Amino acid sequence: MKRKSERRRGEARKKRCAARNGSQAAPHRDIYIAITDKLYFAILKQKVKSTADRHCFCVDEELAYENFYADFGPLNLAMFYRFCCKLTKKLKSITLSRKKIIFYTCGDQKKQVNAAYLMGSYAVMNLNMMPEEAYSLLVSRNSTYIPFRKCAYSSSLLCHGRNSMSSLATIFQALQYSWLDFSKFDVEEYEHYERAENGDFNWIIPGKFLAFSGPHPKSKIENGYPLHAPEAYIPYFRKHNITAIVRLNKKMYDARRFTEVGFEHHDLFFVDGSTPNDSIVRKFLNICENAEGAIAVHCKAGLGRTGTLIGCYMMKHYQLTAAEVIAWIRICRPGSIIGPQQNFVEEKQNSLWAEGDVFREKMQNERENGKMAVTRILSGVDDITINGSNKNRTAKKDETELYNDDEERNGVTQGDKLRALKSKRQARSSSGSLSQEENKIHTRSSSQTPSTVHLQSSVQGCKASVNPLALSDHSDSRKRSRTSLPATSVLSASSLCHTRLVRSLGNLHVVAGNSEQWGSRRDTASTTTSTGTLINLNMAHLQASSPRLPLSYKETAFAH
Numbered sequence: 001m002k003r004k005s006e007r008r009r010g011e012a013r014k015k016r017c018a019a020r021n022g023s024q025a026a027p028h029r030d031i032y033i034a035i036t037d038k039l040y041f042a043i044l045k046q047k048v049k050s051t052a053d054r055h056c057f058c059v060d061e062e063l064a065y066e067n068f069y070a071d072f073g074p075l076n077l078a079m080f081y082r083f084c085c086k087l088t089k090k091l092k093s094i095t096l097s098r099k100k101i102i103f104y105t106c107g108d109q110k111k112q113v114n115a116a117y118l119m120g121s122y123a124v125m126n127l128n129m130m131p132e133e134a135y136s137l138l139v140s141r142n143s144t145y146i147p148f149r150k151c152a153y154s155s156s157l158l159c160h161g162r163n164s165m166s167s168l169a170t171i172f173q174a175l176q177y178s179w180l181d182f183s184k185f186d187v188e189e190y191e192h193y194e195r196a197e198n199g200d201f202n203w204i205i206p207g208k209f210l211a212f213s214g215p216h217p218k219s220k221i222e223n224g225y226p227l228h229a230p231e232a233y234i235p236y237f238r239k240h241n242i243t244a245i246v247r248l249n250k251k252m253y254d255a256r257r258f259t260e261v262g263f264e265h266h267d268l269f270f271v272d273g274s275t276p277n278d279s280i281v282r283k284f285l286n287i288c289e290n291a292e293g294a295i296a297v298h299c300k301a302g303l304g305r306t307g308t309l310i311g312c313y314m315m316k317h318y319q320l321t322a323a324e325v326i327a328w329i330r331i332c333r334p335g336s337i338i339g340p341q342q343n344f345v346e347e348k349q350n351s352l353w354a355e356g357d358v359f360r361e362k363m364q365n366e367r368e369n370g371k372m373a374v375t376r377i378l379s380g381v382d383d384i385t386i387n388g389s390n391k392n393r394t395a396k397k398d399e400t401e402l403y404n405d406d407e408e409r410n411g412v413t414q415g416d417k418l419r420a421l422k423s424k425r426q427a428r429s430s431s432g433s434l435s436q437e438e439n440k441i442h443t444r445s446s447s448q449t450p451s452t453v454h455l456q457s458s459v460q461g462c463k464a465s466v467n468p469l470a471l472s473d474h475s476d477s478r479k480r481s482r483t484s485l486p487a488t489s490v491l492s493a494s495s496l497c498h499t500r501l502v503r504s505l506g507n508l509h510v511v512a513g514n515s516e517q518w519g520s521r522r523d524t525a526s527t528t529t530s531t532g533t534l535i536n537l538n539m540a541h542l543q544a545s546s547p548r549l550p551l552s553y554k555e556t557a558f559a560h
Contacts, residue, residue: 013427031141033104036127039091041119041138042104042113054100055090059083060107065114066334074117075165076334081182083118084126121171124182131168134394166323170331174326177207197226200302202333208294209310212335213302217253230257233296237263241292246284248305272300272312275344276309284318285310289359290540307336311345316356322346364445435463474476 029041042056050056063079075083090101105115116138123134174180193199201212206551214228230253237245244264247255249272255265260354266287270276276284288295299305311325320328327335 004058013267029534033137033141035119035123035137038101039087040100040102040104042115043115044104047106048104050099052104053097053098056102056104056106057086057090058106059086059118060105060111063114063118065110074331075114077180077185077196077331078187078194080118080121080331081185081187081190084122087122087529088126092335099381117167120168123228124168124171125175131172134168136164166321166327167331170320170324172319173318174328177205177318177327199236201233201296204307204310204329205314207241209300209313210240210294210296211287211306211310211329211336212296212298214298214300216248216249217251229253234258234261234263238298240409241293242296243292244287244295245297246287246297246309248299248309250295270305273304273339273341275276275341278304281309281312281348283529285313285355289311303333303335304338304341307333308334308341308345311337311350315349315352316359319353357522457510 030045033041035041047058048056063075063083065075065079086142087103090096091416103119105111107115120131120134120138123129123137124131155207172181190202191398194202197215199212201210202212212233213228215230216222217229219229219232220227220229236242242263244266245258246268248267248268248270250269251267255267266283268280268284271282297306297310307329311322311329311334312319313324315322316327319418322342325344326337326345
């Protein structure tokens with residue numbers, strides 16, 4: 001009997017393995033899912049052509065995710081924008097008015113889940129579907145999707161928690177809070193600034209949080225990665241009302257290069273790839289709750305530690321789930337929140353929700369009693385102790401010492417690896433065969449006429465001085481930002497390095513709108529005093545108390 005039971009267990013194990021392998025294989029049949037009477041989503045075994053009664057298109061090759069390690073999605077905000085433009089044009093086309101529009105994917109399961117994310121997000125944003133409704137359509141007809149993976153090089157787990165609908169839910173939340181508004185979104189600016197040579201930064205919450213790669217003492221190219229001095233970021237920070245910088249990595253540059261020109265600067269170091277302790281989380285939230293303007297946050301690569309702390313703020317003040325926070329931050333800045341940091345965000349969700357409730361109740365009581373808090377809370381107050389020792393003075397002296405590259409010459413951190421991978425990416429158009437008209441479906445207002453903004457950086461190591469490049473028009477900037485580096489067969493190694501140094505560090509340029517761009521803050525003239533700013537900020541936190549009710553972006557201190 002024992003042998004027979006063992007044989008049965010072995011057969012059952014084989015069946016489970018066969019079922020698992022079958023689920024990972026390509027679909028055995030074509031699946032068509034009706035999103036509307038005119039629009040269909042399909043998972044096919046092979047490419048198909050359009051017919052007299054249907055128009056078929058696929059973006060598997062046009063919109064491709066640039067992975068760090070085993071991660072494969074979700075596609076970033078620019079790719080989602082271009083997909084929306086493409087599909088909207090087809091749905092509004094007169095020549096296609098009598099045809100069914102079929103958006104299909106015939107790639108592996110990684111392509112399938114990205115295609116489903118695009119289709120579901122489009123339905124939420126443009127077809128006014130609730131996330132649950134869009135998700136139920138996508139999983140109908142027995143269609144299944146593998147979860148996104150995190151980009152840590154150590155292991156591969158679920159990317160957005162255990163809820164496959166988190167990407168759709170986070171698009172819905174972003175719309176409610178006006179973080180996502182394609183009428184003001186500049187796709188060229190987004191794609192320009194996310195590149196390593198142009199600053200490597202992205203807005204997570206427009207007008208509130210900007211995540212960027214850590215500055216360096218001097219502008220140079222190290223191991224193929226362009227490093228920018230603090231001065232390179234100052235013009236952009238001033239233009240977009242960024243008033244505070246939070247550094248989470250070791251001291252690579254002197255903080256006075258920011259503070260002496262009017263910025264606040266805070267250090268909250270914790271080890272690369274690790275998670276912050278409660279004290280660091282509390283100090284970070286305190287800094288952000290009392291900042292007069294937007295906050296720029298960086299670690300070494302501006303991905304793991306940076307995204308983790310920004311996510312904590314989002315959970316406390318917007319009541320988003322951990323899965324929604326991780327999904328949104330990765331859509332804005334792929335590669336964020338890495339390895340154990342994802343588990344940390346999930347574990348902090350309930351406690352931060354509770355802290356947010358207490359915070360809003362406190363602000364509400366102060367508002368009703370006419371005692372709005374106007375006193376700035378110093379981020380370092382938790383470190384103050386009263387004793388006769390010189391321990392604090394010694395620590396303060398050590399903090400002024402800058403981090404030396406030699407400290408990690410024999411040990412490469414996770415941030416180093418992520419930056420190295422990102423630096424290898426060549427400038428390319430993510431639009432594939434999308435025409436210019438398709439990319440202009442969501443037009444910007446006339447008040448958003450593009451202007452030239454120069455990010456200034458001191459280029460050291462170049463014998464000849466370099467004049468900053470000025471963009472003659474918007475089209476020139478597109479060509480320049482999408483031009484690949486010269487091939488090594490044409491230029492020598494030293495010439496190539498010099499060319500990229502000049503192009504990326506001495507001449508950081510971008511086309512930016514004069515007013516009200518996606519990621520910029522509106523005029524703050526009406527809130528010139530710190531008192532008025534803090535009152536508006538407290539009002540914003542009160543208005544964000546309901547996680548499922550729309551929050552008017554114009555009513556928050558983030559957007560004034």
